[in-house]
Amino acid sequence: MTHIKFDTSKLKPFVHENELAEMQALVTACDQELRAGTGAGHDFRGFLDLPQNYDQTEFARIKTAAQKIQNDSEVFIGIGIGGSYLGARAAIDFLSSTFYNVKNERDVPEVYFCGNSISPNYLADLLAVIGDRDFSINVISKSGTTTEPSIAFRILKAKLIEKYGEEAAKGRIYATTDRAKGALKSEADAEDYAEFVVPDDLGGRFSVLSAVGLLPIAVAGIDLDQLMAGAAAARSDYQDSDLEQNEAYQYAALRNILYRKGYTTELLENYEPNLQYFGEWWKQLAGESEGKDQKGIFPASANFSTDLHSLGQYIQEGRRNLMETVLIIDQPRYDLEIPRTADNLDGLQYLEGKSMDYVNKKAYEGVVLAHTDGGVPVMSVHLPKQDAYTLGYTIYFFEIAIAISGYLNGINPFNQPGVEAYKQNMFALLGRPGYEELGHELNQRL
Numbered sequence: 001m002t003h004i005k006f007d008t009s010k011l012k013p014f015v016h017e018n019e020l021a022e023m024q025a026l027v028t029a030c031d032q033e034l035r036a037g038t039g040a041g042h043d044f045r046g047f048l049d050l051p052q053n054y055d056q057t058e059f060a061r062i063k064t065a066a067q068k069i070q071n072d073s074e075v076f077i078g079i080g081i082g083g084s085y086l087g088a089r090a091a092i093d094f095l096s097s098t099f100y101n102v103k104n105e106r107d108v109p110e111v112y113f114c115g116n117s118i119s120p121n122y123l124a125d126l127l128a129v130i131g132d133r134d135f136s137i138n139v140i141s142k143s144g145t146t147t148e149p150s151i152a153f154r155i156l157k158a159k160l161i162e163k164y165g166e167e168a169a170k171g172r173i174y175a176t177t178d179r180a181k182g183a184l185k186s187e188a189d190a191e192d193y194a195e196f197v198v199p200d201d202l203g204g205r206f207s208v209l210s211a212v213g214l215l216p217i218a219v220a221g222i223d224l225d226q227l228m229a230g231a232a233a234a235r236s237d238y239q240d241s242d243l244e245q246n247e248a249y250q251y252a253a254l255r256n257i258l259y260r261k262g263y264t265t266e267l268l269e270n271y272e273p274n275l276q277y278f279g280e281w282w283k284q285l286a287g288e289s290e291g292k293d294q295k296g297i298f299p300a301s302a303n304f305s306t307d308l309h310s311l312g313q314y315i316q317e318g319r320r321n322l323m324e325t326v327l328i329i330d331q332p333r334y335d336l337e338i339p340r341t342a343d344n345l346d347g348l349q350y351l352e353g354k355s356m357d358y359v360n361k362k363a364y365e366g367v368v369l370a371h372t373d374g375g376v377p378v379m380s381v382h383l384p385k386q387d388a389y390t391l392g393y394t395i396y397f398f399e400i401a402i403a404i405s406g407y408l409n410g411i412n413p414f415n416q417p418g419v420e421a422y423k424q425n426m427f428a429l430l431g432r433p434g435y436e437e438l439g440h441e442l443n444q445r446l
């Protein structure tokens with residue numbers, strides 16, 4: 001019995017029964033490549049065993065640092081971009097109050113993220129939110145040289161120094177970076193910041209269960225042991241390459257079957273606003289892993305029922321290249337009853353006494369049938385609860401599925417060469433030393 005359930009019951013009009021079985025040989029080969037390390041990008045398979053083999057000493061240091069931050073800071077800032085913040089943001093949103101940063105009664109700091117854009121507005125607004133309150137920062141960059149977080153780090157470090165002075169500021173800077181190299185590593189060593197390691201064998205988008213995600217997640221008061229236990233359970237549940245047993249592999253195979261039939265965009269959907277950032281995390285995981293060699297499923301996300309009133313028309317009747325994967329929380333954190341009224345002015349009498357979750361689930365069922373009838377294949381992933389164990393389990397489900405999916409489509413799921421193109425141009429246009437020739441060429445084209 002797996003902890004989460006992958007439901008393919010509505011795929012019948014789109015996938016013939018034999019098609020999944022026909023994928024078995026390929027899935028078995030991809031599974032062997034992944035586990036034996038004979039596939040492309042094999043140096044970055046650390047996520048496979050991470051829930052079992054993580055560094056216990058580092059894990060304990062993360063918890064201790066989180067406690068210190070909880071005790072001495074009203075505000076905590078995670079600085080990072082892509083895989084260096086999306087997992088933490090997704091986890092904190094998934095597991096916390098929808099309004100965790102504006103709760104009046106709180107025993108953990110407010111948590112914000114920056115360094116994920118180059119917007120001066122965003123950073124100026126964040127500085128105003130911090131105001132003169134006590135704060136700490138966690139700068140997270142595997143390479144240690146990414147422009148967006150580097151700029152944000154400079155600005156926030158200056159604010160720390162202004163408030164606490166050079167020496168005390170250092171005690172409020174937590175650096176998560178490469179074990180040995182990069183500008184951030186050199187600075188952290190020189191300035192004696194508390195340091196945490198991004199393991200060598202993890203790409204950013206697979207790093208949420210390392211210090212990258214775990215320090216911010218722990219600061220937000222989330223139970224790391226439960227998170228890792230859930231991921232470890234998934235690791236043991238998704239060992240078997242048999243498609244009848246392994247639902248993560250089923251998901252990987254089915255989305256590839258559908259992709260080959262022309263369903264080239266996958267929407268990851270939810271019915272709980274707290275899961276919006278899980279969709280953002282998944283988009284990087286899937287997009288950066290699979291969009292290569294002029295192919296790959298385009299990952300998009302939608303939040304329901306909200307987006308049914310914006311994207312719903314397109315999904316129902318627009319271009320037929322969409323497939324959907326719905327994350328559905330079987331038991332929400334809270335439920336509310338729809339109140340009774342003496343009159344029936346709003347016409348809602350037929351819902352009186354029913355729970356909001358009941359209505360939410362009926363919306364889900366209605367949407368699945370409508371979209372299926374409209375020609376959109378829908379898969380669902382049922383999560384029993386919105387807790388840390390389930391989140392850890394679900395993270396692992398998608399990580400291993402996307403890795404296998406990449407191999408099924410014949411690409412290296414663990415590199416991201418295409419991200420460099422914009423960076424090179426930006427450096428050249430900014431006049432970074434060494435980029436003079438390219439800068440000249442680009443400026444002529446502008």
Ligand SMILES: O=P(O)(O)OC[C@H]1O[C@](O)(CO)[C@@H](O)[C@@H]1O
Pocket residue numbers: 081082083084140141142143144145146149204205288416419420
């Ligand atoms: O942690 P870093 O090295 O700053 O990189 C952040 C993000 O940027 C990318 O390297 C792409 O540029 C992603 O893969 C990564 O998640």
